[in-house]
Amino acid sequence: DNKQAHMHAFAMVREAIAWLDRTLPLAAHFPKGSVFREDRQPVPAEALREVILNAVMHRDYSRASSYVAIAVFDDRIEVRSVGDFPTGIRAEMLSGDHPSILRNPLIAGAFHRTGAVEVWGRGTTRVIEACLAHGATPPEFSEQAGVVTVTFRAAVGPEGAEGPSWHQVGTKLALSKHQAQLLEIASDPMSLQELMQPSGRTDRTKFRDQVVRPLLEAGLLEMTIPDKPRSPNQKYRATPAGVRLVQRGRE
Template structure:
């Protein structure tokens, strides 16, 4: 660094990646910040600059250099390759010590036995939970969480054998598992998939195929909500919590999305056929849902996946931030895949649910562009990662019929089709004909909405009440 570059850096002031220290008497605090830079995006510590940004320099002796080297040695794992120390002369016998820190390759780092994080221009201690998360991600433990043996009360008999066989069949179909696997016993199939050792199943087997998971594996949970309006302060239209293995969650979430994500349908004068267009590209939403279930952090029992549908957007949140060193800014660029759950991810790949590594985000972006809707947004908060899909138009005005704007969800359209098919039908038959029917109360609410808008009519009363197509 040249003196001119130093001056420019000082003039920018302290911030998320720049820290000033007046003298080497503050070396301990300086190296706490250096540790935070290693655990973050990197940064620069300038010793010989006051908090106000005045360059005063300081004396530098061999003892000073040895002292700095001793503090570098207190960083674990070794960070010498990520740290560069320069001595910039600012006046006679006075130097500013410039310590440049690159982001570490083995996060988390500790200094003098503690880990630190950078928050804006402040250095703080890292929480124990966050430290443990990063340790697992780094792979410095003997096994990641998914490879640890499952709770002793769970055995091979505790798993969904039908789903295991389906995994083998689909793996063979996609040429990702050899055909001889079709002859495997359940235990042999699990061994082949890396999910059992010495007849003990691991946590990945539980996540993928486990039955009766609550409360021991309470993190195997997906929360599903359809909110009225644009925030969570509004009423629920529908609200579910599903405990179960990954493929059960995937199936239930898909059913929920099918019920509540509407199809925009345009009926034009002189045409009998309806033009249907989903509010969101189905494959993009499917990709985001698979990512949330497959790549989330399962190590915390309070973790889960959340799907929230509002009038203007769909949010899919999962516990667990992006695996280091991946950052949100990297997602829309070409990037390497960083798998948190390698065993779980491999099973999803074997089943054809993941096509290629590190292509999911790019696929979502291109599908949204083709559908002429905004690109998905990405956020990290509350120790989790979220994908937001915004509708081109609020779903409360997603149906257009003869110039009149009304709202019909996919489930309401299915109900309408059932009524048209039977011409006259009671609510019990409607629920029998529906795929994955909700509660009777929800169906009644749908019927009332459709009646109000002229799609259906009610004839008779009480037990003799039947629904017929409306005049609309």
């Protein structure tokens, strides 16, 4: 998906957040002590919102070609804003208390007066706190060639765990809600039609290409008749790695 937006600052922030809501995959999560599943994005919405606000407020509008861009990859989300770090500010300082230097005080003031921004100088630390509370990896801050980039990477499971963790698979595959749903029900062999029913999807080709094939390639799902992929008797089941993944997600 590729979208360009040219509008006032408040509408731009709203549109960017709405676009991410439509674009980002959902991963299944089982809160500790609960048997109920939650579907949530790999990065908390409040962290993305804060970074987008900062990108708009700190953009260098004196450059005719300046922009704010959001890019979603399989393993990361990048928010880029044209404009160097303010004088005296380095990337490593953003993970703690640091001076608040406003590049565009009128724009920042407008966001502050509407309540979109509450406290100066704590935006990046709030982003880090939100990520940690969500179980996501805190973002990386960098500046190169006059462009500041904030990179969110999906959280990974405990080091040394056997097999892929839920977040590791989500990172590599951008695990969707329907993929997570499929792995949960495919402990026994099931036909493609049976796998499709819980999702409500009806296009067999798209379901096979978008949901089933990535899981097969990742070794989380297997065919019961692998030498005849198109067999009318073909069924699918979760591999031991896929089963472990679901079990670990429930812990």
